[in-house]
Amino acid sequence: MDKVRIDIVSDIVCPWCIIGYKRLEAALMTLADTVNADIQWHPFELNPAMGPEGQNLREHLNEKYGTTDEASVSARQTLTTLGQEVGFEFNFADDSRIYxxxxxxxxxxxxxxxxxxxxxxxxxxxxxxxxxxxxxxxxxxxxxxxxxxxxxxxxxxxxxxxxxxxxxxxxxxxxxxxxINAVPAIIINRKHLISGAQTSELLVSAINKIIAEHA
Missing domain, CATH: 3.40.30.10 (Glutaredoxin)
Structure with missing residues:
Protein backbone atom coordinates (compact mmCIF):
# COMPACT_ATOMS: atom_id res chain seq x y z
CA MET A 1 0.00 0.00 0.00
CA ASP A 2 1.22 3.49 -0.83
CA LYS A 3 0.61 5.97 1.98
CA VAL A 4 -0.53 9.38 0.74
CA ARG A 5 -0.91 12.53 2.79
CA ILE A 6 -3.84 14.70 1.66
CA ASP A 7 -4.46 18.19 3.05
CA ILE A 8 -7.77 19.82 2.18
CA VAL A 9 -8.12 23.58 2.61
CA SER A 10 -11.81 24.42 2.67
CA ASP A 11 -14.72 26.33 4.16
CA ILE A 12 -17.98 24.81 5.40
CA VAL A 13 -20.14 27.30 3.48
CA CYS A 14 -18.39 26.46 0.19
CA PRO A 15 -20.55 24.02 -1.83
CA TRP A 16 -17.68 23.15 -4.14
CA CYS A 17 -15.67 22.01 -1.11
CA ILE A 18 -18.07 19.21 -0.23
CA ILE A 19 -18.49 18.28 -3.92
CA GLY A 20 -14.70 18.24 -4.26
CA TYR A 21 -14.36 16.04 -1.20
CA LYS A 22 -17.02 13.57 -2.34
CA ARG A 23 -15.24 13.28 -5.70
CA LEU A 24 -11.97 12.69 -3.85
CA GLU A 25 -13.72 10.07 -1.73
CA ALA A 26 -14.83 8.27 -4.90
CA ALA A 27 -11.29 8.46 -6.28
CA LEU A 28 -9.86 6.97 -3.10
CA MET A 29 -12.42 4.15 -3.23
CA THR A 30 -11.18 3.36 -6.74
CA LEU A 31 -7.63 3.29 -5.37
CA ALA A 32 -8.54 1.44 -2.16
CA ASP A 33 -6.42 -1.61 -3.00
CA THR A 34 -3.23 0.41 -3.51
CA VAL A 35 -3.52 3.71 -1.62
CA ASN A 36 -3.86 4.45 2.08
CA ALA A 37 -4.79 8.13 2.45
CA ASP A 38 -4.28 10.24 5.57
CA ILE A 39 -6.61 13.25 5.26
CA GLN A 40 -6.45 16.47 7.27
CA TRP A 41 -8.76 19.46 6.83
CA HIS A 42 -7.55 23.05 7.17
CA PRO A 43 -9.47 26.32 7.65
CA PHE A 44 -10.19 28.90 5.00
CA GLU A 45 -12.86 31.54 5.68
CA LEU A 46 -14.57 32.84 2.56
CA ASN A 47 -16.13 35.64 4.60
CA PRO A 48 -14.09 36.31 7.75
CA ALA A 49 -15.76 39.70 8.25
CA MET A 50 -19.30 38.29 8.05
CA GLY A 51 -21.45 39.55 10.93
CA PRO A 52 -23.18 37.29 13.45
CA GLU A 53 -26.52 37.62 11.67
CA GLY A 54 -25.15 36.27 8.39
CA GLN A 55 -26.60 37.41 5.05
CA ASN A 56 -29.16 36.21 2.55
CA LEU A 57 -27.23 34.01 0.13
CA ARG A 58 -28.58 35.56 -3.07
CA GLU A 59 -27.88 39.08 -1.75
CA HIS A 60 -24.40 38.01 -0.74
CA LEU A 61 -23.57 36.52 -4.14
CA ASN A 62 -24.90 39.64 -5.85
CA GLU A 63 -22.83 41.98 -3.66
CA LYS A 64 -19.62 39.93 -3.76
CA TYR A 65 -19.63 38.58 -7.32
CA GLY A 66 -22.34 40.53 -9.14
CA THR A 67 -24.38 37.33 -9.54
CA THR A 68 -27.88 37.98 -10.87
CA ASP A 69 -30.93 36.28 -9.33
CA GLU A 70 -31.31 34.19 -12.48
CA ALA A 71 -27.68 33.08 -12.36
CA SER A 72 -28.02 32.32 -8.64
CA VAL A 73 -31.04 30.06 -9.24
CA SER A 74 -29.21 28.32 -12.09
CA ALA A 75 -26.13 27.77 -9.92
CA ARG A 76 -28.25 26.26 -7.15
CA GLN A 77 -29.84 23.85 -9.62
CA THR A 78 -26.42 22.86 -10.94
CA LEU A 79 -25.03 22.31 -7.44
CA THR A 80 -28.08 20.29 -6.42
CA THR A 81 -27.64 18.03 -9.44
CA LEU A 82 -23.90 17.63 -8.85
CA GLY A 83 -24.64 16.87 -5.22
CA GLN A 84 -27.00 14.09 -6.23
CA GLU A 85 -24.30 12.65 -8.49
CA VAL A 86 -21.83 12.36 -5.59
CA GLY A 87 -24.36 11.39 -2.92
CA PHE A 88 -24.73 14.69 -1.08
CA GLU A 89 -28.03 16.49 -0.53
CA PHE A 90 -28.18 20.26 -1.06
CA ASN A 91 -31.39 22.00 -0.01
CA PHE A 92 -31.25 25.61 -1.20
CA ALA A 93 -34.12 28.05 -0.68
CA ASP A 94 -34.81 31.72 -1.37
CA ASP A 95 -34.17 32.47 2.30
CA SER A 96 -30.90 30.47 2.47
CA ARG A 97 -28.24 32.41 4.36
CA ILE A 98 -24.46 32.40 4.51
CA TYR A 99 -22.72 32.63 7.87
CA ILE A 180 -3.90 29.40 -1.53
CA ASN A 181 -6.56 32.03 -2.26
CA ALA A 182 -9.49 29.88 -3.36
CA VAL A 183 -11.05 26.65 -2.15
CA PRO A 184 -11.23 23.74 -2.28
CA ALA A 185 -7.48 23.26 -2.47
CA ILE A 186 -6.18 19.71 -2.22
CA ILE A 187 -2.47 19.23 -1.50
CA ILE A 188 -1.00 15.78 -2.05
CA ASN A 189 2.10 14.81 -0.05
CA ARG A 190 2.58 18.44 1.02
CA LYS A 191 3.64 19.74 -2.40
CA HIS A 192 1.27 18.79 -5.25
CA LEU A 193 -1.64 21.25 -5.44
CA ILE A 194 -4.97 20.35 -7.06
CA SER A 195 -7.28 23.36 -7.18
CA GLY A 196 -11.06 23.24 -7.37
CA ALA A 197 -13.58 20.39 -7.34
CA GLN A 198 -11.93 18.20 -9.95
CA THR A 199 -13.48 15.00 -11.29
CA SER A 200 -12.80 11.67 -9.61
CA GLU A 201 -11.12 10.45 -12.79
CA LEU A 202 -8.68 13.36 -12.78
CA LEU A 203 -7.94 12.80 -9.08
CA VAL A 204 -7.25 9.09 -9.62
CA SER A 205 -4.87 9.95 -12.45
CA ALA A 206 -3.13 12.69 -10.43
CA ILE A 207 -2.64 10.51 -7.35
CA ASN A 208 -1.30 7.62 -9.43
CA LYS A 209 1.10 9.96 -11.20
CA ILE A 210 2.36 11.42 -7.92
CA ILE A 211 2.91 7.95 -6.48
CA ALA A 212 4.75 6.81 -9.62
CA GLU A 213 7.05 9.85 -9.48
CA HIS A 214 8.13 8.94 -5.97
CA ALA A 215 8.35 5.20 -6.42
Missing amino acids: NTRKAHQLLMWAYSENKQFDLELALFHAYFTHGKDISQENILLECAEHVGLDLDVARTVLNDPTWAESVASTEQQWLEAG
Missing part, protein backbone atom coordinates in the same frame (compact mmCIF):
# COMPACT_ATOMS: atom_id res chain seq x y z
CA ASN A 100 -19.45 33.35 9.60
CA THR A 101 -17.46 30.13 10.03
CA ARG A 102 -14.67 31.11 12.46
CA LYS A 103 -16.08 29.18 15.44
CA ALA A 104 -16.81 26.15 13.28
CA HIS A 105 -13.15 26.10 12.24
CA GLN A 106 -12.07 26.41 15.87
CA LEU A 107 -14.06 23.30 16.67
CA LEU A 108 -12.65 21.46 13.64
CA MET A 109 -9.09 22.32 14.57
CA TRP A 110 -9.58 20.89 18.06
CA ALA A 111 -11.49 17.87 16.73
CA TYR A 112 -8.39 16.80 14.81
CA SER A 113 -6.58 16.11 18.09
CA GLU A 114 -9.57 13.98 19.15
CA ASN A 115 -9.57 11.97 15.88
CA LYS A 116 -13.04 13.35 15.15
CA GLN A 117 -12.23 16.02 12.56
CA PHE A 118 -13.48 14.06 9.56
CA ASP A 119 -16.78 13.17 11.24
CA LEU A 120 -17.32 16.74 12.40
CA GLU A 121 -16.49 18.21 8.99
CA LEU A 122 -19.14 16.05 7.33
CA ALA A 123 -21.64 16.78 10.10
CA LEU A 124 -21.15 20.52 9.59
CA PHE A 125 -21.56 20.28 5.81
CA HIS A 126 -24.82 18.40 6.31
CA ALA A 127 -26.03 20.78 9.03
CA TYR A 128 -25.50 23.78 6.76
CA PHE A 129 -26.29 22.57 3.24
CA THR A 130 -28.76 19.76 3.89
CA HIS A 131 -30.60 21.06 6.93
CA GLY A 132 -30.14 24.83 6.51
CA LYS A 133 -28.80 25.38 10.03
CA ASP A 134 -26.89 28.44 11.22
CA ILE A 135 -23.45 26.95 11.78
CA SER A 136 -22.19 30.16 13.37
CA GLN A 137 -24.38 29.56 16.44
CA GLU A 138 -22.88 27.84 19.46
CA ASN A 139 -25.89 25.60 20.07
CA ILE A 140 -25.75 24.25 16.49
CA LEU A 141 -22.00 23.67 16.71
CA LEU A 142 -22.40 21.86 20.03
CA GLU A 143 -25.19 19.77 18.51
CA CYS A 144 -22.82 18.69 15.72
CA ALA A 145 -20.04 18.06 18.25
CA GLU A 146 -22.31 15.85 20.35
CA HIS A 147 -23.46 13.99 17.24
CA VAL A 148 -19.90 12.86 16.49
CA GLY A 149 -19.07 12.02 20.11
CA LEU A 150 -17.01 15.01 21.20
CA ASP A 151 -16.90 16.17 24.82
CA LEU A 152 -19.39 19.04 25.08
CA ASP A 153 -17.70 20.79 28.00
CA VAL A 154 -14.39 20.91 26.16
CA ALA A 155 -16.13 21.89 22.92
CA ARG A 156 -17.81 24.80 24.68
CA THR A 157 -14.46 25.95 26.04
CA VAL A 158 -12.85 25.74 22.58
CA LEU A 159 -15.64 27.84 21.06
CA ASN A 160 -15.16 30.62 23.60
CA ASP A 161 -11.38 30.60 23.89
CA PRO A 162 -9.78 33.43 21.88
CA THR A 163 -6.54 31.48 21.50
CA TRP A 164 -8.38 28.95 19.30
CA ALA A 165 -9.74 31.80 17.18
CA GLU A 166 -6.19 33.15 16.86
CA SER A 167 -4.91 29.71 15.85
CA VAL A 168 -7.49 29.54 13.05
CA ALA A 169 -6.58 33.03 11.82
CA SER A 170 -2.86 32.21 11.95
CA THR A 171 -3.33 28.97 10.01
CA GLU A 172 -5.43 30.72 7.37
CA GLN A 173 -2.72 33.35 6.99
CA GLN A 174 -0.12 30.65 6.42
CA TRP A 175 -2.20 29.15 3.61
CA LEU A 176 -2.68 32.58 2.04
CA GLU A 177 1.07 33.17 2.15
CA ALA A 178 1.54 29.77 0.53
CA GLY A 179 -0.56 31.00 -2.41
Whole structure:
Protein backbone atom coordinates (compact mmCIF):
# COMPACT_ATOMS: atom_id res chain seq x y z
CA MET A 1 0.00 0.00 0.00
CA ASP A 2 1.22 3.49 -0.83
CA LYS A 3 0.61 5.97 1.98
CA VAL A 4 -0.53 9.38 0.74
CA ARG A 5 -0.91 12.53 2.79
CA ILE A 6 -3.84 14.70 1.66
CA ASP A 7 -4.46 18.19 3.05
CA ILE A 8 -7.77 19.82 2.18
CA VAL A 9 -8.12 23.58 2.61
CA SER A 10 -11.81 24.42 2.67
CA ASP A 11 -14.72 26.33 4.16
CA ILE A 12 -17.98 24.81 5.40
CA VAL A 13 -20.14 27.30 3.48
CA CYS A 14 -18.39 26.46 0.19
CA PRO A 15 -20.55 24.02 -1.83
CA TRP A 16 -17.68 23.15 -4.14
CA CYS A 17 -15.67 22.01 -1.11
CA ILE A 18 -18.07 19.21 -0.23
CA ILE A 19 -18.49 18.28 -3.92
CA GLY A 20 -14.70 18.24 -4.26
CA TYR A 21 -14.36 16.04 -1.20
CA LYS A 22 -17.02 13.57 -2.34
CA ARG A 23 -15.24 13.28 -5.70
CA LEU A 24 -11.97 12.69 -3.85
CA GLU A 25 -13.72 10.07 -1.73
CA ALA A 26 -14.83 8.27 -4.90
CA ALA A 27 -11.29 8.46 -6.28
CA LEU A 28 -9.86 6.97 -3.10
CA MET A 29 -12.42 4.15 -3.23
CA THR A 30 -11.18 3.36 -6.74
CA LEU A 31 -7.63 3.29 -5.37
CA ALA A 32 -8.54 1.44 -2.16
CA ASP A 33 -6.42 -1.61 -3.00
CA THR A 34 -3.23 0.41 -3.51
CA VAL A 35 -3.52 3.71 -1.62
CA ASN A 36 -3.86 4.45 2.08
CA ALA A 37 -4.79 8.13 2.45
CA ASP A 38 -4.28 10.24 5.57
CA ILE A 39 -6.61 13.25 5.26
CA GLN A 40 -6.45 16.47 7.27
CA TRP A 41 -8.76 19.46 6.83
CA HIS A 42 -7.55 23.05 7.17
CA PRO A 43 -9.47 26.32 7.65
CA PHE A 44 -10.19 28.90 5.00
CA GLU A 45 -12.86 31.54 5.68
CA LEU A 46 -14.57 32.84 2.56
CA ASN A 47 -16.13 35.64 4.60
CA PRO A 48 -14.09 36.31 7.75
CA ALA A 49 -15.76 39.70 8.25
CA MET A 50 -19.30 38.29 8.05
CA GLY A 51 -21.45 39.55 10.93
CA PRO A 52 -23.18 37.29 13.45
CA GLU A 53 -26.52 37.62 11.67
CA GLY A 54 -25.15 36.27 8.39
CA GLN A 55 -26.60 37.41 5.05
CA ASN A 56 -29.16 36.21 2.55
CA LEU A 57 -27.23 34.01 0.13
CA ARG A 58 -28.58 35.56 -3.07
CA GLU A 59 -27.88 39.08 -1.75
CA HIS A 60 -24.40 38.01 -0.74
CA LEU A 61 -23.57 36.52 -4.14
CA ASN A 62 -24.90 39.64 -5.85
CA GLU A 63 -22.83 41.98 -3.66
CA LYS A 64 -19.62 39.93 -3.76
CA TYR A 65 -19.63 38.58 -7.32
CA GLY A 66 -22.34 40.53 -9.14
CA THR A 67 -24.38 37.33 -9.54
CA THR A 68 -27.88 37.98 -10.87
CA ASP A 69 -30.93 36.28 -9.33
CA GLU A 70 -31.31 34.19 -12.48
CA ALA A 71 -27.68 33.08 -12.36
CA SER A 72 -28.02 32.32 -8.64
CA VAL A 73 -31.04 30.06 -9.24
CA SER A 74 -29.21 28.32 -12.09
CA ALA A 75 -26.13 27.77 -9.92
CA ARG A 76 -28.25 26.26 -7.15
CA GLN A 77 -29.84 23.85 -9.62
CA THR A 78 -26.42 22.86 -10.94
CA LEU A 79 -25.03 22.31 -7.44
CA THR A 80 -28.08 20.29 -6.42
CA THR A 81 -27.64 18.03 -9.44
CA LEU A 82 -23.90 17.63 -8.85
CA GLY A 83 -24.64 16.87 -5.22
CA GLN A 84 -27.00 14.09 -6.23
CA GLU A 85 -24.30 12.65 -8.49
CA VAL A 86 -21.83 12.36 -5.59
CA GLY A 87 -24.36 11.39 -2.92
CA PHE A 88 -24.73 14.69 -1.08
CA GLU A 89 -28.03 16.49 -0.53
CA PHE A 90 -28.18 20.26 -1.06
CA ASN A 91 -31.39 22.00 -0.01
CA PHE A 92 -31.25 25.61 -1.20
CA ALA A 93 -34.12 28.05 -0.68
CA ASP A 94 -34.81 31.72 -1.37
CA ASP A 95 -34.17 32.47 2.30
CA SER A 96 -30.90 30.47 2.47
CA ARG A 97 -28.24 32.41 4.36
CA ILE A 98 -24.46 32.40 4.51
CA TYR A 99 -22.72 32.63 7.87
CA ASN A 100 -19.45 33.35 9.60
CA THR A 101 -17.46 30.13 10.03
CA ARG A 102 -14.67 31.11 12.46
CA LYS A 103 -16.08 29.18 15.44
CA ALA A 104 -16.81 26.15 13.28
CA HIS A 105 -13.15 26.10 12.24
CA GLN A 106 -12.07 26.41 15.87
CA LEU A 107 -14.06 23.30 16.67
CA LEU A 108 -12.65 21.46 13.64
CA MET A 109 -9.09 22.32 14.57
CA TRP A 110 -9.58 20.89 18.06
CA ALA A 111 -11.49 17.87 16.73
CA TYR A 112 -8.39 16.80 14.81
CA SER A 113 -6.58 16.11 18.09
CA GLU A 114 -9.57 13.98 19.15
CA ASN A 115 -9.57 11.97 15.88
CA LYS A 116 -13.04 13.35 15.15
CA GLN A 117 -12.23 16.02 12.56
CA PHE A 118 -13.48 14.06 9.56
CA ASP A 119 -16.78 13.17 11.24
CA LEU A 120 -17.32 16.74 12.40
CA GLU A 121 -16.49 18.21 8.99
CA LEU A 122 -19.14 16.05 7.33
CA ALA A 123 -21.64 16.78 10.10
CA LEU A 124 -21.15 20.52 9.59
CA PHE A 125 -21.56 20.28 5.81
CA HIS A 126 -24.82 18.40 6.31
CA ALA A 127 -26.03 20.78 9.03
CA TYR A 128 -25.50 23.78 6.76
CA PHE A 129 -26.29 22.57 3.24
CA THR A 130 -28.76 19.76 3.89
CA HIS A 131 -30.60 21.06 6.93
CA GLY A 132 -30.14 24.83 6.51
CA LYS A 133 -28.80 25.38 10.03
CA ASP A 134 -26.89 28.44 11.22
CA ILE A 135 -23.45 26.95 11.78
CA SER A 136 -22.19 30.16 13.37
CA GLN A 137 -24.38 29.56 16.44
CA GLU A 138 -22.88 27.84 19.46
CA ASN A 139 -25.89 25.60 20.07
CA ILE A 140 -25.75 24.25 16.49
CA LEU A 141 -22.00 23.67 16.71
CA LEU A 142 -22.40 21.86 20.03
CA GLU A 143 -25.19 19.77 18.51
CA CYS A 144 -22.82 18.69 15.72
CA ALA A 145 -20.04 18.06 18.25
CA GLU A 146 -22.31 15.85 20.35
CA HIS A 147 -23.46 13.99 17.24
CA VAL A 148 -19.90 12.86 16.49
CA GLY A 149 -19.07 12.02 20.11
CA LEU A 150 -17.01 15.01 21.20
CA ASP A 151 -16.90 16.17 24.82
CA LEU A 152 -19.39 19.04 25.08
CA ASP A 153 -17.70 20.79 28.00
CA VAL A 154 -14.39 20.91 26.16
CA ALA A 155 -16.13 21.89 22.92
CA ARG A 156 -17.81 24.80 24.68
CA THR A 157 -14.46 25.95 26.04
CA VAL A 158 -12.85 25.74 22.58
CA LEU A 159 -15.64 27.84 21.06
CA ASN A 160 -15.16 30.62 23.60
CA ASP A 161 -11.38 30.60 23.89
CA PRO A 162 -9.78 33.43 21.88
CA THR A 163 -6.54 31.48 21.50
CA TRP A 164 -8.38 28.95 19.30
CA ALA A 165 -9.74 31.80 17.18
CA GLU A 166 -6.19 33.15 16.86
CA SER A 167 -4.91 29.71 15.85
CA VAL A 168 -7.49 29.54 13.05
CA ALA A 169 -6.58 33.03 11.82
CA SER A 170 -2.86 32.21 11.95
CA THR A 171 -3.33 28.97 10.01
CA GLU A 172 -5.43 30.72 7.37
CA GLN A 173 -2.72 33.35 6.99
CA GLN A 174 -0.12 30.65 6.42
CA TRP A 175 -2.20 29.15 3.61
CA LEU A 176 -2.68 32.58 2.04
CA GLU A 177 1.07 33.17 2.15
CA ALA A 178 1.54 29.77 0.53
CA GLY A 179 -0.56 31.00 -2.41
CA ILE A 180 -3.90 29.40 -1.53
CA ASN A 181 -6.56 32.03 -2.26
CA ALA A 182 -9.49 29.88 -3.36
CA VAL A 183 -11.05 26.65 -2.15
CA PRO A 184 -11.23 23.74 -2.28
CA ALA A 185 -7.48 23.26 -2.47
CA ILE A 186 -6.18 19.71 -2.22
CA ILE A 187 -2.47 19.23 -1.50
CA ILE A 188 -1.00 15.78 -2.05
CA ASN A 189 2.10 14.81 -0.05
CA ARG A 190 2.58 18.44 1.02
CA LYS A 191 3.64 19.74 -2.40
CA HIS A 192 1.27 18.79 -5.25
CA LEU A 193 -1.64 21.25 -5.44
CA ILE A 194 -4.97 20.35 -7.06
CA SER A 195 -7.28 23.36 -7.18
CA GLY A 196 -11.06 23.24 -7.37
CA ALA A 197 -13.58 20.39 -7.34
CA GLN A 198 -11.93 18.20 -9.95
CA THR A 199 -13.48 15.00 -11.29
CA SER A 200 -12.80 11.67 -9.61
CA GLU A 201 -11.12 10.45 -12.79
CA LEU A 202 -8.68 13.36 -12.78
CA LEU A 203 -7.94 12.80 -9.08
CA VAL A 204 -7.25 9.09 -9.62
CA SER A 205 -4.87 9.95 -12.45
CA ALA A 206 -3.13 12.69 -10.43
CA ILE A 207 -2.64 10.51 -7.35
CA ASN A 208 -1.30 7.62 -9.43
CA LYS A 209 1.10 9.96 -11.20
CA ILE A 210 2.36 11.42 -7.92
CA ILE A 211 2.91 7.95 -6.48
CA ALA A 212 4.75 6.81 -9.62
CA GLU A 213 7.05 9.85 -9.48
CA HIS A 214 8.13 8.94 -5.97
CA ALA A 215 8.35 5.20 -6.42
